[in-house]
Each structure stands twice: as structure tokens, then as C-alpha cells.
Amino acid sequence: MENSTITLLIRYFNILSATVMAFFAIYGAIAVFGRKSHLNIFRRNIFIQAFCIAALFAFILELTVSNFPYYLKYFADSECYTLEVSPKDSTIILTSDGTIAEKYSAQKNDTTPRDSATVLASGSTGDVGSTLVADTSSKDKDTTTIFGYGIKFKDLNRSVTSVFISPVFDTTEWINVIVSGTTVAGNFLAEQNIYKGLPNTNHISLQLHGKVSELKIEIYGAKQTGASQIAINKQIPLYFSGLRLIVVSLLLFAVILFVYKPLRAKTAYLLFDYRFDPSSRKQNIIYILSVISLILFSWICAYTSVVEDTVQAKQYNKYLVDAIIAGRTHLEAGSPEKLLKAERPYDLIWLDENGDKYKRSVDWMPDWVYYKGRFYCYFGVVPALILYVPYNLITGEYLSNHCGIFLFAAISIILLACLWRFFVKKYMPDARFMFYLLSFFVLFFASGWFCPLRFTRFYSIVSAAGFMFVIAGILLLFESVVQEQDKIDRSKLFLACACLALAVGCRPHLLFASLIVPVILWKYKQWKHLPLVAIPYVAAAVPLCVYNYVRFGSIWDFGTNYNMTSLNLSAYSLLNPIGKLINTFNMSLSYLFTVNKYSFFFPYVECIPQHNKFFWTITKFYDKGCGMINFPIVFCLIFFFKSLINKGERFKTFYVSAIFLVIAAVLIFINSWMIGHSGRYTIDFAIFIILPSLFCAYYWCNGAGSNVQTSEIQFRARQKVTYILLVFSIFVGLFLFATTVTNDITPSNPALFRYLRQSLIILGIV
Numbered sequence: 067m068e069n070s071t072i073t074l075l076i077r078y079f080n081i082l083s084a085t086v087m088a089f090f091a092i093y094g095a096i097a098v099f100g101r102k103s104h105l106n107i108f109r110r111n112i113f114i115q116a117f118c119i120a121a122l123f124a125f126i127l128e129l130t131v132s133n134f135p136y137y138l139k140y141f142a143d144s145e146c147y148t149l150e151v152s153p154k155d156s157t158i159i160l161t162s163d164g165t166i167a168e169k170y171s172a173q174k175n176d177t178t179p180r181d182s183a184t185v186l187a188s189g190s191t192g193d194v195g196s197t198l199v200a201d202t203s204s205k206d207k208d209t210t211t212i213f214g215y216g217i218k219f220k221d222l223n224r225s226v227t228s229v230f231i232s233p234v235f236d237t238t239e240w241i242n243v244i245v246s247g248t249t250v251a252g253n254f255l256a257e258q259n260i261y262k263g264l265p266n267t268n269h270i271s272l273q274l275h276g277k278v279s280e281l282k283i284e285i286y287g288a289k290q291t292g293a294s295q296i297a298i299n300k301q302i303p304l305y306f307s308g309l310r311l312i313v314v315s316l317l318l319f320a321v322i323l324f325v326y327k328p329l330r331a332k333t334a335y336l337l338f339d340y341r342f343d344p345s346s347r348k349q350n351i352i353y354i355l356s357v358i359s360l361i362l363f364s365w366i367c368a369y370t371s372v373v374e375d376t377v378q379a380k381q382y383n384k385y386l387v388d389a390i391i392a393g394r395t396h397l398e399a400g401s402p403e404k405l406l407k408a409e410r411p412y413d414l415i416w417l418d419e420n421g422d423k424y425k426r427s428v429d430w431m432p433d434w435v436y437y438k439g440r441f442y443c444y445f446g447v448v449p450a451l452i453l454y455v456p457y458n459l460i461t462g463e464y465l466s467n468h469c470g471i472f473l474f475a476a477i478s479i480i481l482l483a484c485l486w487r488f489f490v491k492k493y494m495p496d497a498r499f500m501f502y503l504l505s506f507f508v509l510f511f512a513s514g515w516f517c518p519l520r521f522t523r524f525y526s527i528v529s530a531a532g533f534m535f536v537i538a539g540i541l542l543l544f545e546s547v548v549q550e551q552d553k554i555d556r557s558k559l560f561l562a563c564a565c566l567a568l569a570v571g572c573r574p575h576l577l578f579a580s581l582i583v584p585v586i587l588w589k590y591k592q593w594k595h596l597p598l599v600a601i602p603y604v605a606a607a608v609p610l611c612v613y614n615y616v617r618f619g620s621i622w623d624f625g626t627n628y629n630m631t632s633l634n635l636s637a638y639s640l641l642n643p644i645g646k647l648i649n650t651f652n653m654s655l656s657y658l659f660t661v662n663k664y665s666f667f668f669p670y671v672e673c674i675p676q677h678n679k680f681f682w683t684i685t686k687f688y689d690k691g692c693g694m695i696n697f698p699i700v701f702c703l704i705f706f707f708k709s710l711i712n713k714g715e716r717f718k719t720f721y722v723s724a725i726f727l728v729i730a731a732v733l734i735f736i737n738s739w740m741i742g743h744s745g746r747y748t749i750d751f752a753i754f755i756i757l758p759s760l761f762c763a764y765y766w767c768n769g770a771g772s773n774v775q776t777s778e779i780q781f782r783a784r785q786k787v788t789y790i791l792l793v794f795s796i797f798v799g800l801f802l803f804a805t806t807v808t809n810d811i812t813p814s815n816p817a818l819f820r821y822l823r824q825s826l827i828i829l830g831i832v
Contacts, residue, residue, distance in 0.1 A: 067369040067370060067373075069239040069240070069261075069262070069263075069815065069816075069817055070239065070263055072370055072817055072818055073261060073262065073263030073264050074263060076263075076264065076817065076818065076821050077263065077264070079309075080306075080307065080308045080309070080821075081308070082308065083309060083311065083312060084306045084307070084308035084311060085308075086308075087121050087124070087308060087311040087312060087315060088125070090117060090118045090121035090122075090315070091118070091121040091122045091124070091125040093115075093118040094118035094119040094120070094121050094122030094123075095122050097115050097119055098122065112328065112329060112332075113329070113332075116322045116323065116326065116329060117315065117319050119322065120315045120316075120318035120319040120321075120322055121311070121315045124311050124314040124315040124318055125306075125311065127314060128306055128307070128310065128311055128314070132307070132310060133305060133306075135228070135269070135271035135302040136301070136302050136303065136304050138227035138228060138271060138272075138273070138302065139227065139228070139299070139301040139302070141225065141227055142224075142225050142226065142227040142228070142299040143224035143225045143226075143299060144163065144224060145162075145297060145298065145299045145300055146161055146162055146163050146165050146219070146222075146224075146297070146298045146299065147161065147162050147230075147295065147296065147297035147298070147300065148160070148161055148162075148167060148217070148295060148296045148297070149161060149162060151169075156169070157169050157170070159217060161219075165219055165220075165221070165222060166219070166220040166221060167217055167218065167219050167220075168217070168218045168220070169215060169216070169217055170215065170216050170217075170218060171213070171214075171215055171216075172213070172214045172216040172284040172285075173211055173212060173213045174211075174212050174214075174244070174284070174286070175211055212286050213286070214242075214284055214285050214286035214287065214288070215285060216282055216283060216284040216285065217282070217283050217285075217296060218280065218281070218282045218283075219280065219281040219282075219283075219298070220280055221279065221280075222277075222278050222279060222280065223277055223278075223279060224277055224278065224298075224299070225274070225276075225277050225278070225299075226247075226272055226274060226277075226281065226298055226299060227271065227272055227273070227274075227299060228269055228270065228271050228272060228298070228299060228300060228301070228302050229245050229269070229270045229272065229281075229283060229296070229297075229298055230268055230269050230270075230295075230296065230297040230298075230300040230302075231243055231268055231270070231283070231285070231295070231296050232268060232295040232296075233260060233285060233288040234288055235262045235288065236288075238262070238287050238288065239261065239262050239817075240259050240260060240261040240262060240287065240816055240817065241259065241260050241285060241286060241287035241288045242257070242258075242259050242285075242286040242287055243257070243258050243259070243260055243270065243283065243284070243285055243286075244256070244257045244282075244283075244284040244286075245257075245258075245270055245272070245281070245282070245283050245284075246282045246284075247278050247279075247280050248278070248279050248280045249274050249275055249276045249277065249278050249279070250275065250276035250277060250279075251274075251276055252275075254274055256270055256272060258270050259816060259820060261816065261817040261820060263817070264817060264821070266303075266305045266824070267820060269300070269302045269303075271302060281298070283296060307824065307825040309821070309822070309825040309826070310825040310826065313826065336499075336500060337498070337500050337785070337789065338498065338781075338782055338785050339498070340498060340499050340500065341496065341497070341498055341499065342490055342494070342497045342498060342499045342501075342502045343499070344487070349499055352503065353483065353487070353502075353503065353506070356483075356503060356506060356507070357479055357480060357483045360479045360507075360510050361475075361476045361479055363803075364472055364475040364476060364479065364515070364519055365472055365476075367516075367519040367520055367803055368468045368469075368471055368472035368475065368519050369468060369472070370815040370818050371468060371519070371520050371521070371522045371815065372522075372815070373466070373467075373468060373522070374523065376427060377399055377400070377427060377431055378431040378432060378433065378434070379467070379523060379524065380464070381397065381431065381433070381434055381443055381445075381524050382443060382445060382449075382450060382454070382467065382524035383450075383454050383464050383465055383466060383467050383524070383527075384464045385397040385398065385399050385443070386447070386450050386454070387450060387454050387455050387458050387464060390450060390451065390455050391455060391459070395442060395613065395616050395617045396441060396617070397434065397440075397441045397442060397443060399431070399441060400430055400431055400434075400441060401428075401429040401430070402429075402430070402436060402439050402440050402441045403439050404423070404424060404429050404430075405424065405429075405430060405436055405439070406439050408420075408423075408424060411430075411436055411630075412436070412628070412630060414432060414630065414631075414632060417430065430630060431630070432630055432631065432632070433524075433525075433629065433630065433631050434629075434630055435625040435628045435629050435630070436628055436630050437617065437618055437625065437628045442617050442618075442625055442628075444624065444625045444626070444628075444629045445524060445525070445527065445528045446528040446531075446532070446571050446573055446574070447571060447610075447613065448528075448531065448535075448568050448571030448572050449470065449474070449527050449528055449530075449531035449572055452568075453465065453473065453474075453531075454470060467522050467523060467524055467526075467527060468522035470527055470530075471518050471519065471522050471527055471530045472519070474527075474530035474533070474534045475515060475518070475519060475530055477534050478515075478530070478533055478534040478537055479510060481537040481538050481541055482506070482509055482510065482513075482537055483506060484541055485537055485541040486505065486506050486509055488541065488544060488545065489544075489719075489757075489761075490502050492544075493718050493719050493764075494764050496768055497764060498785070500789070501763075501764065501785075501788065501789075501792075504789065504792040504793065504796065505760045505763075505792060507792075507796050508697070508699055508756060508760070508795045508796055509753070509756055509757070509760070510799070511795065511796050511798070511799025511800055511802075512694075512697040512699070512752060512756050512795050512798075512799050513533070513749060513752045513753045513756060514533075514692075514746075514747075514748035514749030514750075514752040515533075515749060516692075516799060516802040516803045517529070517745050517746035517747075517748060517749055518530045518746065518749060519803065520803060520805075521746055525746060526746060528572045528573050529572075529573065529746060529747070529749050529750070530749075531569075531572045532569045532572035532573040532576050532750070533749050533750075533753070535565045535566065535568045535569035535572060535576075536565075536566065536569045536576060536579045536753075537753070538562075538565040539563070539564075539565035539566035539569065539580075540562075540579075540582065541562075542558045542559075542561050542562035542565060543558075543559065543562035543563075543566075543583065543586055544586075546559040546562060547590055554590065554595060556595065556598060559595060559598065559599065560598055560599075560602060562583075563580070563583060563598075563599050563601075563602040563603060564602035564606075566579060566580045566583065566602075567580075567602045567603045567605070567606035567607070568606060570606060570607075570610070571606055571610055573750065574624055575733060575736045575737070575750070576733075576750065578729055578732045578733060579729055579733075579754075580603075581725060581728065581729050581732070582725050582726075582729065583599060585721065585725045587599070589721060626740070627639070633741065633742070646739065649738075649742070650735065650738040650739045652738075653737070653738030653739075653742050653743045654734050654735060654738045656691065656693065656738075656743040657691070657693060657694070657737070657743060657747075657748065657751075658693050658695060658734070659693045659695050660691055660692065660693035660695075660696075660743070661695065661696065662674065662692055662693075662696050662798070662802075667827055668801075668804070668822065668823045668826045668827040669801045669804035669805055669822070670797075670801045671696075671797070671798050671801040671802055672801075672802075672804075672805050673690040673691055673692050673745055673802060673805070689742075689743060689744040689745055689746075690745045691743055691744060691745030691747075691748060692745055692748060692798075692802060694748075694752065694755050697756070697795040697798055697799065698790075698791040698794050698795055699756065699759045699760065699763060699788075699791045699792055700755060700756070700759045701759075701791065702759045702760075702762040702763040702766055702788070702791065703727075703758060703759055703762055704762075705762040705763075705765065706720070706723055706724075706727070706758060706761075706762045710724075717761070717762075717765040718765070719758075719761045719765075722758075722761070723757075723758035723761050723762065724758075726754040726755075726757055726758050727754065727755065727758055729751070729754045730751040730752075730754035730755045733750050733751040733754070734751055737750060737751075763788045763792075766784060767781060767784040767785050767788055768781075769781075804819065804822055805819075
């Protein structure tokens with residue numbers, strides 16, 4: 067989705083949400099000041115009335131506290147704004163009050179990792195002095211020199227509280243502005259991005275000590291022709307953030323529920339006594355709306371992520387599709403025949419150093435498989451066969467990476483909802499509806515989806531599809547077990563194994579997710595169905611083996627050792643077994659115990675890289691990632707390990723939890739052994755940790771297996787603790803979507819990130 071489209075959607079959403087909240091605020095005022103008025107249509111529903119009152123106070127806070135920059139004008143001196151370039155001297159800009167303003171060339175060094183899309187969006191307009199140009203004079207490729215222009219105001223001698231900039235965007239989508247200067251107290255500096263289509267970003271508020279003598283404004287990424295209009299001390303307009311109004315209203319609503327006694331009693335009933343009822347129409351509607359909301363949320367995440375339009379990025383959705391339709395296994399792109407003469411074709415550093423002979427993204431593409439003069443795709447072929455190829459055959463177009471990922475995510479959310487509903491109906495007869503609902507959100511936000519939905523490159527396609535097939539397989543497998551232990555639904559069992567087999571065609575090591583199949587057969591003594599179970603696995607394995615043999619001459623070789631990736635797999639294979647085990651142990655701990663960065667400022671939660679750069683020796687691959695310990699609901703697994711020690715406290719789903727945890731451990735080990743630590747691989751195993759955690763949370767609250775009956779006080783206390791763990795787990799997962807989880811530390815979409823930051827940061831300060 068284009069940035070201009072995203073900014074337009076943000077503006078529409080903001081207007082619509084602010085209008086809706088204004089409607090509730092009006093009725094909140096009526097509820098407070100005109101209780102007996104006929105206009106008070108919500109007076110019969112105490113919950114809606116409380117929310118309206120919360121919306122009223124949210125508007126009051128929005129008008130006063132959140133919009134404090136509006137009132138800074140009353141502490142400023144006179145306004146000054148630029149007029150035009152002097153006809154006598156092109157470096158002098160005329161101002162409204164005769165203040166001296168000089169134009170000059172500016173530049174800065176930026177060490178933030180940038181890809182080509184980011185550089186273009188940042189202002190590659192073609193105007194001299196306003197483009198972003200990589201500085202190739204240094205061997206340090208991490209440093210980028212950014213050129214722009216600046217305007218210096220001299221002898222201002224006035225109090226400054228705001229700077230307004232109306233840039234000439236031309237083909238750019240956003241620009242970077244740095245405001246600096248001198249006051250009687252010393253120097254100051256402020257930085258802000260201005261986005262096309264978001265007019266509220268044009269003002270930079272300042273709170274300075276004393277009068278400003280000199281003020282410099284540097285602009286990077288804007289067109290120089292027709293200099294940007296700049297105004298000093300122009301009043302910042304009132305800005306109502308619909309999202310902030312919703313969030314603040316909900317927080318105040320929660321406070322009212324806690325403080326107001328009649329509402330507190332009803333809330334306590336809904337939280338602790340209102341049971342899950344699968345036949346309840348109201349509960350089913352709420353659950354369906356929850357599913358729809360997560361699908362919509364996934365669409366927003368996928369379509370506001372960075373989209374690359376390069377040959378490398380189209381490896382899967384274009385070149386692999388063309389290869390399959392043409393009946394060949396290799397990809398026709400680049401110049402792989404050149405690499406036949408290369409001394410070290412799998413060493414990316416060596417290839418970059420010899421870029422005059424072997425040009426990156428022209429002759430060869432990173433993360434493509436190179437073998438004997440041809441390029442291949444390392445990533446599983448099944449998603450291409452079931453989605454990308456049919457789409458191309460029907461429409462003649464190529465389905466985008468992010469669209470495919472979203473479709474797999476949407477189906478996965480529906481399947482996840484069905485799976486959780488099935489587990490609650492079968493194993494949790496006393497579950498409360500609030501536990502049921504919050505747990506479903508935890509299953510989504512803690513399952514690792516924040517990686518593929520925010521990193522919508524070809525890497526994530528197979529992860530998303532693999533997750534979908536695994537969830538479908540587990541759901542069908544458990545549904546195949548009829549209540550009577552001597553019966554199994556053969557058709558569902560077959561389909562379950564087919565889904566689990568297809569997951570292997572997405573990511574081969576997901577084969578270990580099928581460990582649940584023999585456990586089910588053993589649990590229900592149904593070994594006679596083993597031949598039926600083997601059929602889909604054989605049907606999937608034979609084509610995959612043939613596909614591998616045609617490409618690499620071995621049925622077991624998926625091209626791992628030939629992948630042209632940043633990971634020097636050839637060098638890693640030379641490492642001794644002790645080094646590999648140490649590395650695997652460290653990486654496994656990272657998947658479990660890597661702690662996020664937490665703060666009181668947006669985005670509140672952020673995955674951080676354990677190292678700033680790759681290591682090319684023992685430590686293979688460190689990336690941004692989230693250890694499972696960041697989701698507090700996993701602390702409920704203590705109950706599982708307690709049950710493991712004390713057999714008298716075994717609970718109903720103990721065997722299910724055990725095999726899920728074994729699968730998670732195996733997948734963590736394989737990822738750590740093969741690749742190291744990377745956040746996007748969390749989706750492979752996270753669900754096998756979260757599901758047992760939720761099982762344990764339920765049985766811990768209900769005192770399963772204990773000889774002593776859980777008292778009402780203990781039950782309530784455990785429920786409260788569980789709700790806190792669930793809510794915090796949702797909070798962590800929700801805000802992990804705000805930033806990318808790869809090595810690139812920039813947000814997926816700057817305009818959206820800016821809106822979220824302005825709406826959700828404390829006091830609206832950016």
C-alpha cells in the first residue's frame with residue numbers, strides 16, 4: 067500500500083473515530099447534567115452510560131492536557147514567516163518582519179540501516195542538495211551521508227514556542243526536519259519527520275529556556291525549488307486524535323467500573339462468575355467479532371508494512387511461480403553462469419568486494435540458492451503451489467508477498483478460534499467467558515505473528531503457511547477423536563495428517579509437529595489406523611524428494627548449504643561438535659529468555675537485537691527476537707512441572723501439554739542448531755508453549771488434582787492473577803506489532819508509526 071494511501075486512511079479513521087467518540091461524549095454530558103432529560107437514551111444501560119461519561123472526560127483531557135502545544139502561543143513573542151527568495155541574493159530569504167534569514171547547504175551522517183525503498187521515500191527527488199546519497203568514500207557501509215538544505219534566522223531575540231514548515235514534497239512522501247539554535251541557557255536541538263497527507267505533523271513545538279538569538283532549520287528530503295514556507299511562533303492548531311480518545315475513554319471506563327460500587331459488582335460477575343456457554347448467542351457474536359477484529363488488524367499490519375519491488379524480493383511470488391508453470395525447478399534471473407568462475411560464490415562479503423565482476427541484485431541475489439550455475443528457491447514450494455501459482459493462472463498477475471501472508475494469517479486466525487473453542491468445550495467445562503475470550507487474544511498475539519505480518523518478505527510466506535497447516539492439522543486431529551475411545555473419525559484423521567504433511571512442504575522441520583499423531587493413536591489405542599496415517603505423509607514426501615533430487619541430486623537436500631545468505635553455512639559446518647552444541651544451547655536460551663526493552667514511552671515494548679552486527683564465527687545469527695518469557699502467561703507452566711513431579715496432581719490435558727512442550731523443545735533445538743536466534747522463527751514453536759500455558763492456567767485456577775478443595779477466596783485470587791498475566795501478554799504482543807523485528811530498526815511504515823506514537827505516547831508529546 068502506498069504511503070499516500072496509508073496517510074489518507076489514517077485521516078479518515080481519525081475523523082470517523084473522533085466523531086463517534088464525540089457522540090458518546092455528548093451523551094456523557096447529558097448523563098451528568100441532564101439525567102432526567104429525554105435525550106439521555108442510554109440511562110437504562112448503566113455500562114453504556116458509564117462509557118459515555120468516560121468519553122466526556124476523555125474529551126476534556128484531550129482539549130486540555132493532550133493539546134497543551136496549542137496554548138504555548140500565549141508564552142511566545144511575535145510571529146515571523148518567510149516570504150520569498152531575495153531577487154538580489156539567492157541565499158537570502160525575505161521574512162514578514164525583516165528578520166535576516168539565510169539559506170545554506172546542509173548534510174548529516176545517518177547510521178540507521180536503510181534499504182532502497184527507505185532511501186527513496188526519504189526524498190530522492192533528483193534536486194541537487196535534497197537527495198539521500200550513500201557515502202562510498204568510506205569502507206563503513208553502515209554510514210549514509212544525507213544532503214539537504216537549511217535556513218538560518220539571525221538576531222531573532224524572541225521567545226520561540228513553535229516552528230511551522232510547509233515543505234514542497236514533490237514525489238517524496240515524508241521529510242526530516244532538524245531545528246537547532248541558541249538561547250541564553252545554551253544550545254538546543256529538536257528533530258521531527260513531516261509526512262505528506264498528515265498536516266498535524268507540520269508543527270514542531272518547543273519549550274526553551276529564555277529568548278532565542280539564532281535559529282537553524284535543516285530540511286532533508288524536500289525539493290529546494292520554491293523554498294518551503296516556514297513560520298516561527300505560528301499557533302499550533304487543536305488536534306483531536308480519535309485513537310487516543312478511544313484508549314483514554316476505555317482506561318477511564320475501567321476506573322469507573324472499579325470505583326462505582328454497583329458497576330463493580332456487575333463487573334465482578336462478568337469476570338469471575340459468567341461461565342462460557344457454547345450455545346449462548348451473545349457469547350458467539352462477541353467471539354465472532356473478536357475473530358473479525360484480529361483479521362482486520364492483520365490486514366492493517368500486512369498492508370502497511372514495507373513492500374520491496376526488487377528482483378530479490380520477487381524470488382517466491384514471481385520467479386518461482388514462473389518456474390513451476392514452465393515445468394522447471396531453477397529460477398531464470400540474474401547471471402548465475404558468472405558465478406561458475408567465482409572463487410568463493412557463497413561468501414557474500416567476497417562477492418561484495420568484487421562487485422565490479424559480480425553485481426549484487428543484478429548478477430546474483432542474496433538468499434537465493436546457487437548450485438552448479440543455476441539459481442533455485444530454498445523456501446518450501448507448497449504455498450506457491452496452493453496459492454501463488456493458481457492465482458497467476460487465473461488472473462495472469464502475480465500475487466504480492468504481503469497479500470499471501472495476510473490470507474494465510476486470516477485463515478489461521480479462524481482455525482485458531484475453532485481450535486481454542488474446541489479445547490475449551492472439551493477440556494474446560496467450568497471456564498469463564500472472560501478467560502475464554504482473553505486466552506484467544508493471547509493465542510494470536512503471543513504466537514509470533516508479529517514477525518511475518520510486519521516483515522512481509524518471502525521469508526515469511528512459508529512461516530505463515532506452515533503455521534496455518536499445523537493449526538488445521540491439530541484441530542482436525544483432535545476432532546477425529548470421537549467421545550467413545552474405541553472410535554476415530556477416519557476422514558478427519560486422514561485430513562489432519564494431510565495438513566501436517568503439507569506443513570513439511572512449507573518448512574521441513576515442522577515434521578516434528580506430527581509427533582502429536584502417534585501420541586493420539588497411543589492414547590486411544592488406535593494403532594490399526596497407522597497405514598491410513600502414513601498415506602498422506604508418503605504422498606507429500608515423494609514429490610518433495612523428487613523435487614530435491616532433480617535440483618541437487620539428493621532427496622534429502624533442500625539447498626541449505628547452497629543458500630547465498632548472510633550466514634556463512636560453509637564455515638559453520640567446519641565448527642567442532644562442542645562449539646555447535648554451545649552455540650545451540652545459547653541460541654535456545656535466547657528463544658526462551660531474551661528480554662524485550664520496556665519503557666513508559668511508545669512503543670512501550672520493543673524487540674532488541676542482542677548484537678548490532680552479524681558474527682561470522684561461532685555465533686551464527688543474532689537477530690531481533692522475543693523470548694517466550696516476555697509473555698507472562700507462560701509462568702503458569704510451573705503448575706505443569708509441579709504436576710510432573712507429583713503424579714497425584716495430573717490434570718485432564720496433561721498428556722497434550724507434555725507432547726506440545728516436547729514439540730516446542732525440538733523445534734527450538736533445530737532452529738538453534740541450523741540458523742541460530744531469529745525473531746521470525748518464533749512462530750514455529752510459540753503456539754506449542756502458549757497452549758499448555760493456558761491449560762495450566764485453567765486447571766491451576768480450578769485446583770485440578772489437589773486433594774484440598776480450592777476455596778472461593780483462593781479461586782478469586784488465582785483468577786485475578788491469571789487475568790493480569792493474560793492482559794499483560796496481550797499488551798506485549800500488541801505493541802510488538804508497532805516496530806519491525808528484523809535487523810532494520812526503522813518502523814514498517816513511518817506515517818502510521820508517527821500517528822500511533824502521537825496518539826499513544828504520554829501527554830501526546832512526540
